[in-house]
Amino acid sequence: MSLQNYPTAGLLRRLIAMAYDALVLLALYLVAGFVLVGILKATTGNWPGQFPASVSFSLFYSICFLYYMHxxxxxxQTIGMKSWGLYLITEDEKPVRLSHCILRSAAGFFSLVIFGLGFFWMLIDGKQRTWHDIASLTRIVYKPKNTD
Known part of the structure; x- marks a missing residue:
């Protein structure tokens, strides 16, 4: 059966998968920070102080985007999505493209910045879509493990 036939994933399942992914992203962010500090120490001979907020924000967003896009x-599926039986699919049933990933991650990050409003939008949308689902022409479906 095509993934298009499975139901749209609910908000709670999505949020729990995001919590799993947050742990992976935290690990990636820490590794990137250690590498960046090591490079700066090796090139300048000094331990860097606190990074400017713009550098930290850019690094964090870049790591998030690369993880999700990949x-x-x-x-x-991300690691969190695999754990909870979630799949990202496109509305036209074609493979996920880079443009989908760019639009989805930008709209998703914006949704988080304004207190998750874009995520909770699915509770009032007739098709249970979040802002990033709408912007990227994708949706997240739930496929139970006992189905093939």
Missing amino acids: SWRRGG
Whole structure:
């Protein structure tokens, strides 16, 4: 059965998968920070002080985007999504493209910045879509493990 036939994933399941992914992102962010500090120490000979907020924000967003883009393009699932049986699919049933990932991550990050309003939008949308689902022409479906 095509993934298009499975129901749209609920908000709670999505949020729990995001919590799993947050742990992966935290680890990636820490590794990137250690590498960046090591490079700065090796090149300047001094331990860097606090990074400017713009550098930290850019690094964090870049790591998030690369993680999600890589995961979505390699099978439509992040680690958190695999754990909870979620798949990212496109409305036109084609593979997830880079443009989908760019639009989805930008709209998703914006949704988080304004207190998750874009996520809770799915509770009032007739098709249960978040802002990033709408912007990227994608949706997250739930496929129970006992179905093939």
